[in-house]
Amino acid sequence: MKKCNHHPSQDLLRLHASGDADLALSIIVSAHLDFCPQCRDKIADIEQQNAEQMLLQPETEMPNFESMMSGILQQQQIATSPETKPSSAQIVLEGRCFDLPRVLSRHQQRIEAWRRIPGKLHRAKIPAAVNGQLDLLHMDTQAQLPEHTHKGQEYTLVLHGEFSDDNGVYSAGDLLVKGPNDSHQPRTNTTQDCLCLTYLDAPLHFKSGLASLLNPFSQYFFDKN
Amino acid sequence: MKATNLNMSSAKQEPLDDWLQAVGSIACQQSYAKLFKAVSGRVYAFLLKQQNDPSMAGEVLQETMLKVWQKAALYDASKGTAITWIYSVARNTRYDYLRRNKHQSQWFSADDIWSQIEPEKDGIDEQFEPIVAEQMSHLIDKLPELQSDVVRRVYLHGQAQQEVADEVGVPLGTVKSRLRLGLRRLREMLDEEM
Ligand SMILES: [Zn+2]
Numbered sequence: 001m002k003k004c005n006h007h008p009s010q011d012l013l014r015l016h017a018s019g020d021a022d023l024a025l026s027i028i029v030s031a032h033l034d035f036c037p038q039c040r041d042k043i044a045d046i047e048q049q050n051a052e053q054m055l056l057q058p059e060t061e062m063p064n065f066e067s068m069m070s071g072i073l074q075q076q077q078i079a080t081s082p083e084t085k086p087s088s089a090q091i092v093l094e095g096r097c098f099d100l101p102r103v104l105s106r107h108q109q110r111i112e113a114w115r116r117i118p119g120k121l122h123r124a125k126i127p128a129a130v131n132g133q134l135d136l137l138h139m140d141t142q143a144q145l146p147e148h149t150h151k152g153q154e155y156t157l158v159l160h161g162e163f164s165d166d167n168g169v170y171s172a173g174d175l176l177v178k179g180p181n182d183s184h185q186p187r188t189n190t191t192q193d194c195l196c197l198t199y200l201d202a203p204l205h206f207k208s209g210l211a212s213l214l215n216p217f218s219q220y221f222f223d224k225n
Numbered sequence: 226m227k228a229t230n231l232n233m234s235s236a237k238q239e240p241l242d243d244w245l246q247a248v249g250s251i252a253c254q255q256s257y258a259k260l261f262k263a264v265s266g267r268v269y270a271f272l273l274k275q276q277n278d279p280s281m282a283g284e285v286l287q288e289t290m291l292k293v294w295q296k297a298a299l300y301d302a303s304k305g306t307a308i309t310w311i312y313s314v315a316r317n318t319r320y321d322y323l324r325r326n327k328h329q330s331q332w333f334s335a336d337d338i339w340s341q342i343e344p345e346k347d348g349i350d351e352q353f354e355p356i357v358a359e360q361m362s363h364l365i366d367k368l369p370e371l372q373s374d375v376v377r378r379v380y381l382h383g384q385a386q387q388e389v390a391d392e393v394g395v396p397l398g399t400v401k402s403r404l405r406l407g408l409r410r411l412r413e414m415l416d417e418e419m
Contacts, residue, residue, distance in 0.1 A: 019316040051312035059266030
């Protein structure tokens with residue numbers, strides 16, 4: 001498998017492994033891990049450190065430990081087979097199939113219908129984000145998002161194909177994080193389309209003359225239900 | 226500081242892995258009781274440290290320890306230590322509990338987010354195995370001594386991890402972590418060679 005070049009920050013990995021990241025961010029990180037053994041190792045490290053931290057805690061008694069334990073022992077054990085691997089799920093756009101990341105594979109039917117947006121783009125909303133918006137975003141070949149800035153953070157994880165901006169090329173597994181003052185203009189080339197998982201925690205703001213006309217319509221890119 | 230270290234070494238010497246495996250394989254109630262006594266106070270303290278809310282910590286602990294009893298059969302000692310598994314059960318339980326409490330949609334659960342990724346099978350053709358073993362053996366030699374020893378015992382000589390722990394005289398968790406670090410370094414070396 002090809003190596004990823006753009007990874008979640010150590011802070012984000014730590015939040016994720018500790019169960020302290022927002023759901024949408026954890027979904028993004030989890031999808032990155034499908035592609036990235038290095039980050040899987042880092043997560044395993046953090047989990048182990050956290051577990052060791054847990055073991056180092058002073059034993060704090062709760063008054064009802066005894067009754068809790070005897071209550072539990074009266075419960076039946078659950079006949080468990082190791083969880084069956086979720087069969088890989090796909091999503092279809094105009095006759096083309098794309099593999100969904102594992103984290104979404106059980107929830108295909110929750111993903112909303114594709115909507116066409118200006119500039120050879122399609123978006124399908126994933127109603128999981130609490131603050132902000134989580135989407136699948138498809139850019140066809142030779143597509144271009146208008147140059148924009150954001151009020152918050154924008155996370156873009158490539159699931160298939162590649163896109164580029166003035167700073168580089170991003171391909172499957174790469175995670176690009178843009179802050180409030182970063183302006184960029186994602187585009188695809190003539191031969192390769194691109195499917196991304198995107199999370200915005202605040203509205204987009206389009207910069208250039210004509211594109212700024214899009215600002216009143218930025219709900220096409222960003223809307224809260 | 227000294228007290229902490231002592232505390233850790235005593236906790237680490239408790240055979241948590243054995244107890245958890247006995248709970249999973251034969252529903253051993255004594256082993257569960259030992260496990261419960263060894264970890265529940267620590268899990269509870271850890272939850273309180275994350276968020277000082279005794280009623281939340283109590284409920285998450287109860288649900289966590291219930292899952293440890295009910296799902297112990299899912300614990301796979303070859304993938305990590307018992308305490309790391311219990312940690313992940315507690316983390317997932319807390320994650321779902323907090324989202325439930327904030328009335329956030331429940332169709333996504335912690336189990337989706339942290340579902341196990343099965344390591345990919347290396348598709349090595351049998352006829353190449355001796356060559357690969359030869360090359361791997363050179364790479365293993367380049368590992369730090371403690372790691373290469375463990376990797377060689379487990380992968381070249383087929384020793385069980387517990388057996389290695391006994392012979393080397395370190396806890397099973399140490400064997401596992403040396404193995405993990407060693408395998409990671411090997412993968413990095415392979416990546417660099419390609
Ligand atoms: Zn990564």
